[in-house]
Amino acid sequence: MISRPTRQGIALLVILAGISFYAAREQVDKQEQPQADVDPNFNYVLRDFELQFYDENGEPALNLQAPVLRNDPDMKLGTIEQPVVKLYQPGLIWDLTANEATVTADKEFVSLIGEVNINRQQVADGRRTRLNTADVEIEVTPQTASTEAMVEVFDGFNQFSGRGLDVDMLADTFELKEQVKATYAVN
Secondary structure (H helix, E strand, C coil): CCCHHHHHHHHHHHHHHHHHHHHHHHHHHCCCCCCCCCCCCCCEEEEEEEEEEECCCCCEEEEEEEEEEEEECCCCEEEEECCEEEEEECCEEEEEECCEEEEECCCCEEEEEEEEEEEEEECCCCCEEEEEEEEEEEECCCCEEEEEEEEEEECCCCEEEEEEEEEECCCCEEEEEEEEEEECCCC
16 A cells, blocks of 8 residues: 555656646647748848749749858848849849849848849840949849949840940840940841
8 A cells, every 4th residue: 555645746746747748738839930031130140151032833033142141130231242143034044243232121122232243144045145334233023223333235246335224124124324335246
């Protein structure tokens, strides 16, 4: 026969085990889901960074690679050193490189800083257009870009240059603003 203090000890252990089981189950149920995006309120640095976005069909839409990505939550600004961006659109691939880039917290505005190289390739025939300039401002949602700097454009045959540029990536058009010079190749 078990003594009374032993029975009370066993009962206390069963109660404690029940409470522990219930508390552990509550913690499991309340676990947070993984974040779908990096919180812009964190101060962080990522090294050898690569980001890949896919469209609704699972096809690549954007690839970004950089040796360093920093986020400053106080300034609400991300800084990317030596970004290499590949943007996929129907029938086109855009390759963008720069010395540095900044991205606003809402990811709507991107500034490419320093030496900026933009290459556009038509997938069907492989034709390329190259734009070289400095300090390009990109608006993400309308997919437009602009600069007030000197610009050189080469389409594989013809050479254009000028000061200032507006690019509409969706309409696949660009406009040189002033001091425009062109050299056309006779086909």
